[in-house]
Amino acid sequence: GQQLNQSPQSMFIQEGEDVSMNCTSSSIFNTWLWYKQDPGEGPVLLIALYKAGELTSNGRLTAQFGITRKDSFLNISASIPSDVGIYFCAGRETSGSRLTFGEGTQLTVNP
Amino acid sequence: DVKVTQSSRYLVKRTGEKVFLECVQDMDHENMFWYRQDPGLGLRLIYFSYDVKMKEKGDIPEGYSVSREKKERFSLILESASTNQTSMYLCASKPTATLYGYTFGSGTRLTVV
Numbered sequence: 280g281q282q283l284n285q286s287p288q289s290m291f292i293q294e295g296e297d298v299s300m301n302c303t304s305s306s307i308f309n310t311w312l313w314y315k316q317d318p319g320e321g322p323v324l325l326i327a328l329y330k331a332g333e334l335t336s337n338g339r340l341t342a343q344f345g346i347t348r349k350d351s352f353l354n355i356s357a358s359i360p361s362d363v364g365i366y367f368c369a370g371r372e373t374s375g376s377r378l379t380f381g382e383g384t385q386l387t388v389n390p
Numbered sequence: 391d392v393k394v395t396q397s398s399r400y401l402v403k404r405t406g407e408k409v410f411l412e413c414v415q416d417m418d419h420e421n422m423f424w425y426r427q428d429p430g431l432g433l434r435l436i437y438f439s440y441d442v443k444m445k446e447k448g449d450i451p452e453g454y455s456v457s458r459e460k461k462e463r464f465s466l467i468l469e470s471a472s473t474n475q476t477s478m479y480l481c482a483s484k485p486t487a488t489l490y491g492y493t494f495g496s497g498t499r500l501t502v503v
Contacts, residue, residue, distance in 0.1 A: 288430070312491045320463075321394070321480050321494030322433075367432065369491070378492060382432040 285368050285381030286361040292358055300384045301352040301383050302368035310371040311344050312378065317364045325366075326353070358388050393417070396481050396495040403502050406490075406497055409468040411498050413481030419493075420486045422464035424448075424456065427478040427497070440486070471502045 285302045292298060302311070314322035326337050328344035328351060335342055336359055341354045349372070355362055368381040397412040410498050415422065421440050425433040425448075435448030437456040445456050453475060457465045464483075469473055481494035 285432070316492075316493075319399075319496070321496045322481075323494070326490045327491055377435065377438070380433040382430060 283368055283370060283379055283381040285384060286370075287384060288382065289385040289386045289387070291389065294360060296358050296360060297357040297384060298307070298354055298358055298362070299352060300366060300368075301350060302370070302381045303330075303350045304370055304379075305349070306372055308370035309350040309373045310344070310367040312341075313340075313342050313351070314367040315364050316367065322365075331346060355386075356366045359385075360388050360390055362386060363388050394481055394483055394493050394495040396479075396494075396498050398498050399496065401500045402496060403468075403471050403500065405472060405502055407468075407471045407502075409471045409500065409502075411466040411468075411479055411481075411500070412485075413464045413466070413495055414462050415483040415493070416462065417483070417485075417493075418461065419483035420461070421484045422458065423482040423484075423492065424454075424464065424466045425480045425481055425482065426450070433480065436466065468500075471500075473502050476500060476502045 283302045283304050312327050313325045316322040326342040331348050332346045333344040339356045352378045367383050369378040394415045400453045403409050423438040424436040434450050439445045439458040477495050480497045481495040484492045
């Protein structure tokens with residue numbers, strides 16, 4: 280199955296720093312989703328994007344649906360220790376309802 | 391809130407055993423999914439089901455089977471467990487309306503020794 284290219288694979292940052300991660304695909308998607316997985320838990324939906332160019336915020340998180348419909352990025356501003364976890368992008372192609380997931384970005388925040 | 395419950399958080403099984411992983415959701419979702427999660431590989435789809443008694447292979451179905459006898463329950467079966475099936479297994483569900491993302495369970499960490 281198709282994989283999304285998610286980068287970076289891991290990030291080690293200091294508390295208070297901003298974070299940016301992104302996903303790219305060779306296919307066009309009509310939906311982009313961003314999930315966070317806390318240690319020992321399942322992924323939880325953070326932000327959903329449904330239109331090319333859409334910019335959506337959820338607290339300190341901002342995500343954008345790329346205008347080419349082949350990419351998306353997630354920004355976290357002023358990181359805090361509880362932002363630690365794995366962040367996954369996921370995309371859905373126009374033809375069906377299955378999601379394709381990126382490999383994940385492991386975020387570590389040092390106090 | 392939608393709740394997806396996986397029956398075990400941790401399992402240790404022996405090579406060759408038949409293993410059942412159970413998943414139950416309480417929001418009448420039509421679609422249910424089984425993924426495995428391995429470091430550096432993200433989430434890989436094993437099987438999914440869009441209705442009772444219906445099942446479709448995902449990207450890595452080899453060595454697995456599934457059962458969906460009731461809408462709320464989706465079981466993953468390892469016919470003969472092997473050490474390369476040691477992994478985190480995640481169940482998810484979603485309604486058919488495509489605007490909604492998946493709701494995941496907390497995962498089952500399976501170790502095959």
